[in-house]
Amino acid sequence: MADNVTPRVRVPKSASAGEVISIKTLISHIMESGQRKDGDGNLIPRSIINRFTCDFNGQNVIDVTLEPAISTNPYFEFQSTVPEAGTFTFTWYDDDGSVYTDTKDITVG
């Protein structure tokens, strides 16, 4: 597992039913591209997050495939419909098999 991986997500606390909200996510990750060389000229092996998904109450919002060309600390901003109160689940899949998740609740009112 890569060191110090911390997901950060910003979701509004409440929305009206059917409203479209904007979600911002950031996860601290080195995203080693596999192209760089260390001081001795050896290739540093690739180590990136290769997939990110966001679901709301089990329904998919966005599913992103990441390649090494995504910057360090992958950031995403996207929009989601909120049909009812519930929970957003954010999942990041690391090359080494680690899975990082975060959840955010939202109320409708």
Place this chain on the structure above:
Amino acid sequence: MSYTRRDTLLIGLGASAAAMLPIGALADVAGDIAAFTGGAAVGEGGITLTAPEIAENGNTVPVEVSAPGAVSILVLAEGNPTPAVATFNFGPLAGAQMASTRIRLAKTQKVTAIAKMADGSFVQASSEVKVTIGGCGG
């Protein structure tokens, strides 16, 4: 100046090596596009790619793609060692078919976004980004 037989051979080798390099990268781009579209024709319009004209730091270049009615959007950077950048697949709850992120660009190049629409058609948009400092280490 007259060329010896050995010089001629070397020049020929150098020229063919130089010719091979860009063709290899371009074939890779074409392969990525074909894998995404399945060989279908790619139209224009209906997709917006927002990228800066000049990026001082190729390590984090903010880009935004938006294609109302798209099922998925593929982003390619043709001048990178591996052209594929990201694929966004939109689920049933996506509020709008847009996403923004930050990407790495190795050098000044054209960034392309291709969207697959709900009816199975494809559209693309491109943007030229000037990069002052490349973002692939070295």
